[in-house]
Amino acid sequence: MKEELFVSGREIPNIDPFLHIWHWQIPIYLFLGGLAAGILFFAALFTVIGKEKEMTATVKWGTFLVPGALVLGLLMLFLDLKHQMFFWRLYTTIRMDSPMSWGAWVLMIITPMSFLWVASYLKELVPEWKWKYKWIESLLEWVETNRRAIAWVMMALAVILGIYTGILLSAFNARPLWNNAILGPLFMVSGMSTGVATVMWMSKSHSERRILGSIDLLLIIVELFFITHMFMGMRAGSEVMIQAADLFLGGQFTVSFWVFVIILGLVFPAILEVLELIGYKIPIAIPVILILVGGLVFRFIMVEAGQITRYLY
Amino acid sequence: MRYAMAIDTKKCxxxxxxxxxxxTENNVPIGYCRxxxxxxVAGSYPNVEIELRTERCNHCDNSPCVRCCPTGASHIVDGGVVLVTPEECIGCGACIQSCPYDARYSHPDGYVDKCTFCNHRVIRGEQPACVxxxxxxxxxxxxxxDPNSDVSNALKNRKYKALAPEAGTKPHIFYLI
Structure with missing residues (x-):
């Protein structure tokens, strides 16, 4: 067999190292976007099924984190751009084939929507709050009367936002680790899990925590299932995909992935949540922090590892 | 019309x-290249073979860089040539990630730059500078x-290959082997 011994010549010091074009900003955005999508999805879901009274943290107080997370996430996306003064070009066109175009437009809609959602609950948190302008009052009244319909729209947008964090990566044919259809749902489920965990930490009601705990447990199980699926799909794929999977099954990301993402970020918090559900007293902060750190590390690893999987060179 | 390039690896x-x-032709900043x-080097001694290839953007038919571009800065013009409009490029890097040939790079001014098949020369009826x-x-x-063009004639009588055809992008740089 003719085996390639070496390929040389592609040594362009000003280009090759920078083909690794995405740095820390992208995983942080993916984390914040997933978190916001998770919180908004469940706020909308419990509004639609009429549980505002029982699930106050989910429907109301948790969403106060969302505008901040989205604005910070947008800032991260902006910082990542290399031709920043032209960022407005995103909003002069809609391109169906480009996930980034979808994402930009969804963010453009869901960010103001999250501000409205939070503003409409502000008076419940701070009863003496007065809006400076009359039109804000009437806008928020409109939000309150149409909350159910808004929740439906928000739920759909939250799903797109959550999936988008994964599709952003999976749309790249040239990066075999990313290029699989399960990555979108996987990132959505992971984002929802971080969102639910955060709200669970904020909730003061025991029954709400129990419901959120079971939802989070379910999401973690689905996430583990998707991850298994992803690796099975890659192991059954072409050579570049097998090499991509091997980064996690013996290669350079094995330890960080299995220890920080799978064991500490998913399995261990899941065990703690099961213990909590069957009646043991577990400080809620422990599983929540593990899930959040695990989610963040997962995104850093996926973005880093994806960029070293290539077809050539 | 479909522009393409054939490169004879036995003559390079x-x-x-x-x-x-x-x-020189395209004023590429120092330290960068398109x-x-x-x-x-392949095989084992004494049957070692060496292959030299000059590589560039493959101006693919199924170009992932054009599809993933959120602003339409990457686009295809007459003859299947893939170009970037600097004033529309936001420098998001999506096209750099999407290219299996790593043919794109971030220009120091921020936008993404790549081989244009010397479109400005070709429309005047000249050859690209490299050719x-x-x-x-x-x-x-x-x-x-055109069955009588240089590239069609070159491909007629020789075996040829494209790089990473498994990436499925329908590349248009062919290597005569």
Whole structure:
């Protein structure tokens, strides 16, 4: 067999190292976007099924984190751009084939929507709050009367936002680790899990925590299932995909992935949540922090590892 | 009309004249380049083979860089040539991630830059700069739809390959082997 011994010549010091074009900003955005999508999805879901009274943290107080997370996430996306003064070009066109175009437009809609959602609950948190302008009052009244319909729209947008964090990566044919259809749902489920965990930490009601705990447990199980699926799909794929999977099954990301993402970020918090559900007293902060750190590390690893999987060179 | 390039790996000596010609013609910033030469050594002694290839954007038919571009800065013009409009590019890097040939790079001014098949020369009826200067005349450029073009003639009588065809992008740089 003719085996390639070496390929040389592609040594362009000003280009090759920078083909690794995405740095820390992208995983942080993916984390914040997933978190916001998770919180908004469940706020909308419990509004639609009429549980505002029982699930106050989910429907109301948790969403106060969302505008901040989205604005910070947008800032991260902006910082990542290399031709920043032209960022407005995103909003002069809609391109169906480009996930980034979808994402930009969804963010453009869901960010103001999250501000409205939070503003409409502000008076419940701070009863003496007065809006400076009359039109804000009437806008928020409109939000309150149409909350159910808004929740439906928000739920759909939250799903797109959550999936988008994964599709952003999976749309790249040239990066075999990313290029699989399960990555979108996987990132959505992971984002929802971080969102639910955060709200669970904020909730003061025991029954709400129990419901959120079971939802989070379910999401973690689905996430583990998707991850298994992803690796099975890659192991059954072409050579570049097998090499991509091997980064996690013996290669350079094995330890960080299995220890920080799978064991500490998913399995261990899941065990703690099961213990909590069957009646043991577990400080809620422990599983929540593990899930959040695990989610963040997962995104850093996926973005880093994806960029070293290539077809050539 | 479909522009393509054929490169004779048996004639290429790896002199990098094509690289310098491109940098000069297109005012590529110092330290950057739109095309490059690779050397592949394969086999085991005493049956060792060496292959020299000058590589660049493949101007793919199924171009992932054009599809993933959120602003439409990456686009395809007449002849299947993939171009970038700097004033529309936001420098998000999506096209750099999407290219299996790593043919795109971030220009120091922020936008993404790449081989244009010297579109400005081709529309005047000239050859791309790299093809025009090649001292061994190992590069053939032309219209694939025209059976008498340089590139069609080059591909007629020789075995050829494309790089990473498994990436499924329908590349249009062919290597005569």
């Amino acid at each position: 000596v790896g002199c990098s004249d094509c690289v310098v010609a491109c940098q 095309d490059w030469v690779t050397e592949t 025009a200067v090649c001292p061994t005349k190992c590069m053939y450029f032309g219209d694939l739809d």
